[in-house]
Amino acid sequence: MKILAIVAQKGGSGKTTLALHMAVCARRQNLRTALIDLDPQGSAHDWNESREDGDKLDAVKAGSGQLAALLKQAQAGGGGRPCHCGYCASFR
Numbered sequence: 181m182k183i184l185a186i187v188a189q190k191g192g193s194g195k196t197t198l199a200l201h202m203a204v205c206a207r208r209q210n211l212r213t214a215l216i217d218l219d220p221q222g223s224a225h226d227w228n229e230s231r232e233d234g235d236k237l238d239a240v241k242a243g244s245g246q247l248a249a250l251l252k253q254a255q256a257g258g259g260g261r262p263c264h265c266g267y268c269a270s271f272r
């Protein structure tokens with residue numbers, strides 16, 4: 181798994197937008213791609229939800245405390261659709 185950081189202190193400078201573009205590009209290159217949105221605003225997740233079903237990325241909205249487990253799951257190949265049970269933030 182490659183790690184690229186898009187970092188800027190200023191809000192509204194395009195970090196989320198750029199990350200989403202990269203996620204869509206990765207998916208179009210047939211790379212396994214998961215969108216994990218830790219921002220309480222959830223705009224990346226909401227944007228993904230607004231897409232046509234066939235274009236949606238596998239995405240979850242999660243708390244930062246869940247990141248380590250989600251990354252482990254993604255790295256282990258846990259992909260597929262996000263769980264919508266309302267209690268967890270995992271991929272099935």
Ligand SMILES: Nc1ncnc2c1ncn2[C@@H]1O[C@H](COP(=O)(O)OP(=O)(O)O)[C@@H](O)[C@H]1O
Pocket residue numbers: 190191192193194195196197198223
């Ligand atoms: N390259 C760009 N050109 C024009 N508008 C942009 C560009 N990148 C982002 N935006 C717009 O700027 C706003 C904030 O971008 P966002 O990605 O949410 O910033 P950040 O994650 O850094 O807070 C959004 O409305 C987005 O559509």
Ligand SMILES: [Mg+2]
Pocket residue numbers: 195196197219
């Ligand atoms: Mg953002």
